[in-house]
Amino acid sequence: MSDRFFPVDEPMLQEVLDWASHRIVNGPDPSHGAEPASALAAELAGSICTQGIGGTEALRRFTEIIVPATRAQDERMNLAYVAAAPTPAALTFDLAVSAAEIFGGTWETGAGAVAAENQALDWIAGLAGFPKSAGGTFVSGGTIGNLSALHAARERARLRNPQVRHWRLATTASAHSSIAAAAKVMDVDLCHVLGDEQGRMTKSALADALGQDEDIFAVLATAGTTNAGVIDDLSGIASLCEERELWLHVDGALGLAALASPEARSRFAGIERADSFVVDPHKWLFAPYDCCALIYRNPADAASAHAQIAPYLDQVDRDEWNPADYAIHLSRRVRGLPLWFSLAVYGTERYGAAIDQVLQTVAAIVEGIEDSPDLELVAEPDLNVILFKRPSMSDSEMLLWSEAHRQAGTILCLPTTHRGQQVFRLCLVNPDTKAEEVLFMVHSDVSTTGRINTSGAEEP
Numbered sequence: 001m002s003d004r005f006f007p008v009d010e011p012m013l014q015e016v017l018d019w020a021s022h023r024i025v026n027g028p029d030p031s032h033g034a035e036p037a038s039a040l041a042a043e044l045a046g047s048i049c050t051q052g053i054g055g056t057e058a059l060r061r062f063t064e065i066i067v068p069a070t071r072a073q074d075e076r077m078n079l080a081y082v083a084a085a086p087t088p089a090a091l092t093f094d095l096a097v098s099a100a101e102i103f104g105g106t107w108e109t110g111a112g113a114v115a116a117e118n119q120a121l122d123w124i125a126g127l128a129g130f131p132k133s134a135g136g137t138f139v140s141g142g143t144i145g146n147l148s149a150l151h152a153a154r155e156r157a158r159l160r161n162p163q164v165r166h167w168r169l170a171t172t173a174s175a176h177s178s179i180a181a182a183a184k185v186m187d188v189d190l191c192h193v194l195g196d197e198q199g200r201m202t203k204s205a206l207a208d209a210l211g212q213d214e215d216i217f218a219v220l221a222t223a224g225t226t227n228a229g230v231i232d233d234l235s236g237i238a239s240l241c242e243e244r245e246l247w248l249h250v251d252g253a254l255g256l257a258a259l260a261s262p263e264a265r266s267r268f269a270g271i272e273r274a275d276s277f278v279v280d281p282h283k284w285l286f287a288p289y290d291c292c293a294l295i296y297r298n299p300a301d302a303a304s305a306h307a308q309i310a311p312y313l314d315q316v317d318r319d320e321w322n323p324a325d326y327a328i329h330l331s332r333r334v335r336g337l338p339l340w341f342s343l344a345v346y347g348t349e350r351y352g353a354a355i356d357q358v359l360q361t362v363a364a365i366v367e368g369i370e371d372s373p374d375l376e377l378v379a380e381p382d383l384n385v386i387l388f389k390r391p392s393m394s395d396s397e398m399l400l401w402s403e404a405h406r407q408a409g410t411i412l413c414l415p416t417t418h419r420g421q422q423v424f425r426l427c428l429v430n431p432d433t434k435a436e437e438v439l440f441m442v443h444s445d446v447s448t449t450g451r452i453n454t455s456g457a458e459e460p
């Protein structure tokens with residue numbers, strides 16, 4: 001179409017596709033990382049100007065300035081926060097999803113894509129033992145997924161108990177920060193449940209916290225806490241929620257990916273009795289950002305809380321599956337499609353095997369830590385987060401060690417606080433991470449000037 005207002009610049013298109021395919025084939029550069037805002041502002045000055053700078057120069061700025069000033073999330077030694085490990089198929093297909101420019105808010109505009117996304121959601125719902133009638137949508141991340149589910153939960157509670165004026169949400173201090181953020185947005189208070197030694201919510205602690213109170217609208221359990229990877233006692237919590245007719249939402253943004261492994265699945269016994277849950281495929285289910293699967297046992301509860309009503313939406317057929325009705329959003333990218341494509345390409349067994357691979361690597365690192373006189377395991381992991389100490393290091397030495405490795409691009413391992421103590425934290429999601437490489441690096445020393453010395457470590 002040569003008469004387009006914005007013409008297609010074919011050489012520019014090819015250059016961008018070439019860069020993208022090179023990145024997908026070769027992976028990221030581990031030495032990438034943030035730079036000072038002032039330096040970036042200077043380097044990017046003039047990008048946005050009246051006549052434009054042209055595709056070649058804009059792409060140069062992207063590849064030479066922008067990307068190097070970002071952290072490589074899918075690098076196998078990135079073990080900080082929660083990294084990512086999208087499959088090549090999922091990354092590649094993300095390009096096609098953009099090119100197809102599908103509005104995924106309603107069935108009418110996105111039917112084919114929504115049907116495919118729903119297949120991916122059904123797969124996840126089935127792994128959790130949810131009924132066939134379960135459903136939901138893909139949202140940008142666990143934060144919006146949790147907020148959307150909690151809003152649906154409170155709406156149901158309001159309908160059942162209109163006399164309650166102010167609601168509370170029961171959860172532990174180990175719940176992700178997005179839960180406190182959701183409570184703030186919703187103007188509800190938290191009912192604090194005491195965690196056990198590892199921060200795990202148990203049935204008895206929940207019962208103590210709930211007392212006979214009528215103002216609790218939901219219980220928020222976590223399947224894989226962010227700091228320590230701990231799984232709450234889902235089964236006991238589900239029983240209590242059933243007795244008390246409370247909505248149980250499970251935040252499995254990080255951990256519920258392990259449902260894909262038939263071996264690991266039993267760790268989540270009780271999930272099948274939740275009212276809703278989230279899992280982020282962009283964390284440990286090998287999908288690119290941004291992708292959170294939000295699933296409800298009874299999607300009608302969500303639709304009555306979330307469906308947007310307006311004259312310009314009167315033509316939306318409410319008998320069809322409109323993803324906009326299941327979360328806080330209207331316009332949406334069909335962000336579940338890269339996961340769908342990747343599942344279709346590799347098959348679900350390969351996903352289970354990838355999770356098992358990560359869990360085996362975790363076990364090997366744990367063994368290496370336990371066998372080392374220089375290291376101390378803080379707690380036996382439930383999932384994919386390892387907390388350990390190097391007793392010979394002070395808190396400031398730990399920070400120096402971590403920073404030297406970050407700058408060198410050798411390992412990204414940041415300290416966290418656990419039970420009032422600074423400890424090292426590793427969070428694994430990448431099946432290509434090698435236990436020997438990690439153990440080699442965690443045995444390395446860093447001088448006061450930030451030089452890394454690996455002579456005391458065993459070669460991987």
Ligand SMILES: Cc1ncc(COP(=O)(O)O)c(C=O)c1O
Nearest residue numbers: 082141142143176178226253254
């Ligand atoms: C357990 C848990 N819940 C929720 C979130 C928030 O997810 P997102 O960053 O995708 O909004 C995270 C992020 O790490 C998490 O670990």
